[in-house]
Amino acid sequence: MAVERPVFTLPAWHRQESAEQIQARMMERLPPDIDNIEGGFPYDFTMPTALEEDELMNFVLIETLKIMFPAWAYGIYLDYHAAAVGLTRRPANHAGGYVTITGVPGTEIPVGTIFCVPAVNDVPAIEYATITDAVIGEPAEGDEYGTVDIGVTAVVGGRSGNVSADSIVIMASPFKGVVSVTNQAAITGGTVEESDDELYERIVFAEQSPESFVGNDADYIRWAKEVNGVGTVLIDTQYEVEHPNWVKLIILDANGQPANDQILAAVYEHIIAPDNRAEDRLAPIGAILVVEAPTGCSLTIAVTGLELTDGYTKAEVVKRFKDRLEEYYIEAKKDAEVRWNQIHAVFTKTEGVEDFASLTVNGKTENIEIAADDYPVTEGVTVE
Structure with missing residues (x-):
C-alpha cells in the first residue's frame, strides 16, 4: 500500500500576516510625536522592512520547516533525508528488450549498433543500442537469410522507450549485410526518475x-x-x-x-x-x-457511461485509476484473487469520477483467480 504523505499544517504559533498588517503594527508603535500618515517618511521607510518580514515569515520560514522533515521535504532536500538512511533517488530507467536481425549469415553486429522506431511527423525517432556483440546465424533450410536476437536498451531513459512489438524497424545508419530488423515482443521497463x-x-x-x-x-x-x-x-x-x-x-x-x-x-x-x-x-x-517476473494475469477493464467531475479529463481519471489499481493488486496477490467488486470500488473512489453505468473485467463481472506465479497486470482500460 502506498504511503500517504501527511498534509502540512502551519504551527499554532505562526502569525500569518500580510506586509500591510505588519506595517500597520509598526506604525502603531511609533512615538506619538512622529508623523504616521500614509505617504510620510516613516510610512515609506517601514514598508520595505514589512515586505521583508512578510517574505521571511510566510515563505522562507514555512519552507524551512517543510524541508526539515521527510514528510514535507521535496527535491534535493528530500534526497538529503534519503541519504541519512542510506538511500539515493533512482534515475530514469532505460527501456529494454530484444530485436531480431535478419541478414546475411556471418554478418557481425557490434555492441552499440543503433536501431530505431521511425520518426513520425513531429515525433523524433526513438533509438535503441545493442548491448552485446552478435553474429547473424545460418538460415533455415530453404531460406536465404539467417537471424539473430540481440538485447537492446533505449538510448534515452524514460517511458518514451516503451514501445509495442514490431515498432523497431529501421537502422540509424545503413548496415551492410542486414536486411531487416524488428522487435517481436514489446520493449518495456522505461521509467521516469523516482518521484x-x-x-x-x-x-x-x-x-x-x-x-x-x-x-x-x-x-x-x-x-x-x-x-x-x-x-x-x-x-x-x-x-x-x-x-x-x-x-x-x-x-x-x-x-x-x-x-x-x-x-x-x-x-x-x-x-x-x-x-x-x-x-x-x-x-x-x-x-x-x-x-x-510474474507470468502475468492480464486484465482488460471496460467502463461505460462515465460522467466526469467538473475540471477533470478522461485521461486524468484513467491514469489515477491505473495508479490505484497498482496498490490494490498487491492485496489481490495476497488473496490469490482479483475481486470484481474491489475493482469497481477503486474506480468509484477515483478522483474525477462523478458516476458511471457499468464496469467489466475481461468482459465479465466475476472474480478472477491468480495462480501462484501470476500477478495482475492491467492490459488496458477503455472508458466510454
Whole structure:
C-alpha cells in the first residue's frame, strides 16, 4: 500500500500576516510625536522592512520547516533525508528488450549498433543500442537469410522507450549485410526518475524496517527497490518451503508491468554480486536467489457511461485509476484473487469520477483467480 504523505499544517504559533498588517503594527508603535500618515517618511521607510518580514515569515520560514522533515521535504532536500538512511533517488530507467536481425549469415553486429522506431511527423525517432556483440546465424533450410536476437536498451531513459512489438524497424545508419530488423515482443521497463512520493515511501520503509543484516523479507524488498526501474517486489514464501535457503523474488517494473530481463538481471547482480562477493554482496552467505517476473494475469477493464467531475479529463481519471489499481493488486496477490467488486470500488473512489453505468473485467463481472506465479497486470482500460 502506498504511503500517504501527511498534509502540512502551519504551527499554532505562526502569525500569518500580510506586509500591510505588519506595517500597520509598526506604525502603531511609533512615538506619538512622529508623523504616521500614509505617504510620510516613516510610512515609506517601514514598508520595505514589512515586505521583508512578510517574505521571511510566510515563505522562507514555512519552507524551512517543510524541508526539515521527510514528510514535507521535496527535491534535493528530500534526497538529503534519503541519504541519512542510506538511500539515493533512482534515475530514469532505460527501456529494454530484444530485436531480431535478419541478414546475411556471418554478418557481425557490434555492441552499440543503433536501431530505431521511425520518426513520425513531429515525433523524433526513438533509438535503441545493442548491448552485446552478435553474429547473424545460418538460415533455415530453404531460406536465404539467417537471424539473430540481440538485447537492446533505449538510448534515452524514460517511458518514451516503451514501445509495442514490431515498432523497431529501421537502422540509424545503413548496415551492410542486414536486411531487416524488428522487435517481436514489446520493449518495456522505461521509467521516469523516482518521484518525491516514491522516494518518501522508501524512506518510511527503511525507517520502519531497518536492515537486519541477516536477509529477512524486508531486506530483500529494500535491496530490490534500490535498482532502477523496479516497482512492486513480492517474495514467494512458498518457494522457500520447498527449496531451503532459496529466496524467490517476483518483480514488476515501476510502470506496473512484469519486469524485463535487464531489470531482473540488475536486481540479481545488485543483491548477489557474483563478480565481487567480498565487497558488494548483500545477501547472506548460503542464500540462493531466484529473480523472476510474474507470468502475468492480464486484465482488460471496460467502463461505460462515465460522467466526469467538473475540471477533470478522461485521461486524468484513467491514469489515477491505473495508479490505484497498482496498490490494490498487491492485496489481490495476497488473496490469490482479483475481486470484481474491489475493482469497481477503486474506480468509484477515483478522483474525477462523478458516476458511471457499468464496469467489466475481461468482459465479465466475476472474480478472477491468480495462480501462484501470476500477478495482475492491467492490459488496458477503455472508458466510454
